[in-house]
Amino acid sequence: MSKLKSESNNIIELKDDFFISRIINGMWQVSGNHGVINRDEAIESMLIHSKSGLFTWDLADHYGPAEDFVKVFRETLKEKEENDLLKKIKFFTKWVPRPQKITDEKVRAAVDVSCKRMGMDSLDMLQFHWWDYRNKEYLKAMEYLDDLREEGLIKHLGLTNFDSKHVQEFVDMGIKIVSNQVQYSIIDTRPESLMQDICEKNNIKLLVYGTLGGGLLTKRFLNKSKPNASQLNTASLYKYYNMVQRWGDWNLFTELLNVLQMIAEKHKVSIANVAVRYTLENPIVAAAIVGVRLGISEHIQENMNIFDFSLDKEDLDMINRVNSRSNNLIRIIGDCGDEYR
Ligand SMILES: NC(=O)c1ccc[n+]([C@@H]2O[C@H](COP(=O)([O-])OP(=O)(O)OC[C@H]3O[C@@H](n4cnc5c(N)ncnc54)[C@H](OP(=O)(O)O)[C@@H]3O)[C@@H](O)[C@H]2O)c1
Known part of the structure; x- marks a missing residue:
C-alpha cells in the first residue's frame, strides 16, 4: 500500500x-524520567513527526516544558513558512488542577496561561x-470551561480519566464533550465495558494511551525474562509493568506477546503495530496516543504501518482467548481512570 494511502x-x-491524526504524539515523555530531552532536537523531531502525517500532539500543563515546546515549534514553522502545516497541526493540552474551590477567574487564568x-x-x-x-467543584470547572468554549477561547472540550458515571453526569448537564x-490496551480493556455504551450513545470519542505499555507490548520484550528495575528505565515502562502485574503475570504476558507475534507475522507488521491497531478497531476510539521520546528514539515509519492492515475475527479471538x-x-x-483516585 502506498504512503499516500497510509496517510x-x-x-x-x-x-x-x-x-x-489517528496516532497522536504523546508528550508526557518530555516531562522527565524518560531520558534527557534536548530542546532543539525535540523541536526538529516534532517537525519530522508532523510532516510524516503524525500532526496531532497530546500534552498537559504539568508535562514539564511541553507547552513551551509548542510555542517554539510554532515559531519554527512560521520562520520556515510552513503555513499549511501550521494550520493542520493540532495541540491537545490538559488542565489538571489540584482539588480546590473553583471560580470562573481561576478557570480563565489557567486557560490563559496555557x-x-x-x-x-x-x-x-x-x-x-x-x-x-467527592469534591464537587469539578462541576463548576466544567461549566466555566464550557463557557470559554462558547466564547471561542477553547475550540473543543475534552476530559481525561473520567469514569463512565461522571461522563454521564456531564452529558446530563448538557456540556458538549x-x-x-x-x-486502553490489549491488557487493559476496561473501556470496552461501561464506557463503550456511553460513548456510543453520546458520540463521545476516546483518545487512548498505554496502547504499547510504554514499550512492553513490543518485540523488545518477546520471550524475555521478567524485566528488572534497570530494564524498566522509563516512567512509562515502570507504570505499565505494574499494570501487567495487575492484569496477570509475566508468563501469561509472554504468552500474549507470542500470540501477537503470530498475528504480526500473518499481516507482515510488528507486535507494536498489532497492539495499537487493536485499540483503533474499536469505533469509539478516534486515536491512539503513542508516547514519543523526542530526539531519543523514533518509530514514525513503523507506526504508519498501522494504517495498512486490520485485525480480523480470528486475530481478535486469539487475543481474547x-x-x-x-x-x-x-x-x-474499577472503571476507567479509577487508578488515579
Ligand atoms: N491522561 C493521562 O493520564 C495519561 C497517562 C499516560 C499517558 N498519557 C498520554 O499518552 C502518551 C503515551 O504514553 P504512554 O506512557 O502511554 O506510552 P506508550 O505510548 O504506551 O509507549 C510509548 C513508547 O513505546 C515505544 N514505541 C513506540 N512505537 C514503537 C514501535 N513501533 N516499536 C517499538 N517501540 C515503540 C517507545 O519506546 P522507546 O522510546 O523506548 O523506543 C515509546 O517511548 C503520553 O505521552 C501522554 O501524552 C496520558
Whole structure:
C-alpha cells in the first residue's frame, strides 16, 4: 500500500471539520524520567513527526516544558513558512488542577496561561482532569470551561480519566464533550465495558494511551525474562509493568506477546503495530496516543504501518482467548481512570 494511502487512513474527523491524526504524539515523555530531552532536537523531531502525517500532539500543563515546546515549534514553522502545516497541526493540552474551590477567574487564568505558554490565541482542545470526585467543584470547572468554549477561547472540550458515571453526569448537564482520554490496551480493556455504551450513545470519542505499555507490548520484550528495575528505565515502562502485574503475570504476558507475534507475522507488521491497531478497531476510539521520546528514539515509519492492515475475527479471538485468563481489571481497579483516585 502506498504512503499516500497510509496517510489518508491516518486522519479522522473528530468533530465537524476538525481533523486529527489517528496516532497522536504523546508528550508526557518530555516531562522527565524518560531520558534527557534536548530542546532543539525535540523541536526538529516534532517537525519530522508532523510532516510524516503524525500532526496531532497530546500534552498537559504539568508535562514539564511541553507547552513551551509548542510555542517554539510554532515559531519554527512560521520562520520556515510552513503555513499549511501550521494550520493542520493540532495541540491537545490538559488542565489538571489540584482539588480546590473553583471560580470562573481561576478557570480563565489557567486557560490563559496555557495559551500564552503555547503562543496561541485559543486552544484546539482542553482536556480536563479532576482528582477527587467527592469534591464537587469539578462541576463548576466544567461549566466555566464550557463557557470559554462558547466564547471561542477553547475550540473543543475534552476530559481525561473520567469514569463512565461522571461522563454521564456531564452529558446530563448538557456540556458538549468531544472526547475522554483514558488508558486502553490489549491488557487493559476496561473501556470496552461501561464506557463503550456511553460513548456510543453520546458520540463521545476516546483518545487512548498505554496502547504499547510504554514499550512492553513490543518485540523488545518477546520471550524475555521478567524485566528488572534497570530494564524498566522509563516512567512509562515502570507504570505499565505494574499494570501487567495487575492484569496477570509475566508468563501469561509472554504468552500474549507470542500470540501477537503470530498475528504480526500473518499481516507482515510488528507486535507494536498489532497492539495499537487493536485499540483503533474499536469505533469509539478516534486515536491512539503513542508516547514519543523526542530526539531519543523514533518509530514514525513503523507506526504508519498501522494504517495498512486490520485485525480480523480470528486475530481478535486469539487475543481474547489469552485475555480470558487474565484478571478482571474493572473488579481490581474499577472503571476507567479509577487508578488515579
Ligand atoms: N491522561 C493521562 O493520564 C495519561 C497517562 C499516560 C499517558 N498519557 C498520554 O499518552 C502518551 C503515551 O504514553 P504512554 O506512557 O502511554 O506510552 P506508550 O505510548 O504506551 O509507549 C510509548 C513508547 O513505546 C515505544 N514505541 C513506540 N512505537 C514503537 C514501535 N513501533 N516499536 C517499538 N517501540 C515503540 C517507545 O519506546 P522507546 O522510546 O523506548 O523506543 C515509546 O517511548 C503520553 O505521552 C501522554 O501524552 C496520558
